[in-house]
Amino acid sequence: MHPTQTKYEDMFILKVFIFQFVNFYSSPVYITFFKGRFVGYPGNYKTLFGVRNEDCGAGGCLIELAQELLVIMVGKQLINNIQEFIFPKAKSWWQKKKMHPQLKEKKDTAGEESQIEEDASPWEADYQLLVCEGLFSEYLEMVLQFGFITIFVAACPLAPLFALINNWVEIRLDAQKFVTEYRRPVVERAQDIGIWFPILQFITHTAVLSNAFLIAFTSSFVPRLYYRYTRDNTLSGFVNFTLATSPQSYSQQHHNTSCRYQSFRDDKGEYLPEYFHLLAIRLSFVIIFEHVVFFIGRLIDMMVSDIPEEVEMKMKREHYMAKEALAENQSLGRTMIPGDKDILSDLRQRGSRVPQPGSDSQPLDLKEIPEETDPISSC
Structure with missing residues (x-):
């Protein structure tokens, strides 16, 4: 029971966005931050409801995330554009068929009756x-697309390019529709875009944190830097550095056969100092x-004004x-209020021209007005 229609619409939009946010971003978030994190090691694999936890492929979870984003930004958007083009036409055809105008019979020149659509x-x-x-x-x-190209952009830098191409096509399809x-x-008059702006701000702040954790924990950027500055500058042997040998208990159970897996553990399954570093x-x-x-x-927000200088001057001039x-x-003897002198002074410094009081055609250069002159009282 919201007090106003605007409040009701804002809360409705927020609830739908939360639902769609969980629905669309759950899979990329799982691949980025959870997949392959709780696998365990040979001889001590962790399970969930009796099923072994899923691990990433040989290329890592970052490759899988990039593939999923490419499917979403190319395949899914292509399907959406086709649907947005076909569905309105099909609905419009069905609407016109139900509201088909009556046909009236007329006789053509040959004397035969024919039905001609009125x-x-x-x-x-x-109305049809x-x-x-x-x-x-x-x-x-657009907000969901903005989330995809910002929250996970470190995994797929081409996502913004595909979004730009899609929007260039979709803006023409929407215009035609x-x-x-x-x-x-x-x-209907609207003061702003409503709750969509706080939602975009939330996505922007989430994207910064998401990309920071993605680069640090999901990619191999930090391990490569660590290996380059502590072991070998040429990264020779980096793959072997990231692999651990299976514990002795596991090797004895499998007829003294050892294996390598991606982790920083010793032959007992304990974490190495490099892991904590x-x-x-x-x-x-x-x-x-x-x-x-x-x-x-x-810093950019402080440097770039919310209202351009040209628009601000036009607003002051209109005021x-x-x-x-x-x-x-009103009476001709009325004096200006204090705020008018400040606006007049600002316009005079910028060299703006306003129409002279009492005239519709002759402009008055504000630079020619003395500082102490009141243009309204001088009418």
Whole structure:
């Protein structure tokens, strides 16, 4: 029971987004942060409900994540575009079939009766189109796509390129759909995009942390740096460095046959010092990475104004003109309020020109007005 319609729509959007967020991102999150983390080692494999936990392939979990993102950003978006092109046309055809205009019989020149479809008026043809249900689905699709190309971009740097190509195609498909298949929607004023902006901010902050953990824990970036600066600069023997030998108990059970697996353990299954060194480096990398990115983001936010200077000057000029028009309808002896002098001074410094009071055609250069002159009282 929300007090306003805007509050109701914001909460509805939030609930749908949370559902879709879990539904769409659960698989990439599992591959990135959970798959292959709780496998164990030979002779002591961990299970869940009696089933051995899944491990990553030989190429690592990062390759699997990149493959999944390519399927999503190419295959799934291609299917969505086909559906968005076919479904509205099919619905529009069925709608027109149900609301088909009556046919009237006429005689042609040969004297034979034929049925000719009566021409529908423009408003009747518009009424036969589909009802526009708003832009909720379009917003949701773009926000989910934005999440895919930011939260997991370190695994697939080509994802933003495919998103750009998809949006270039989809913007034309949506234009054709809204112009030819849907009725003209009822215009409603909106102050901003509502709760979508906090959702985009949440995705942006989540993307910074996700990419930091992805680079540190899922990729081999940190182990390679550690090996390069502690062992060999040429990375010769790096693969052997990341592999451990199966414990002796496991080898004895399998007729003295040993195996290698990816981990930093000794022949007893205990973690080596290198594991703890890498863990400290990874956590330090996450902290430094997210602080640097957030600092750069805040710096750009401070340097780039939310309102462009040109738009700000037009807003001040419009505000000044409104005050001037209001003063003309009142007594001529009225003086400007304190805020008007500040706006007039700002416009004078930038060299703006406003129409002269009492004239619709002759502009008045604000630089020519003395500092102490009140243009309204001088009317």
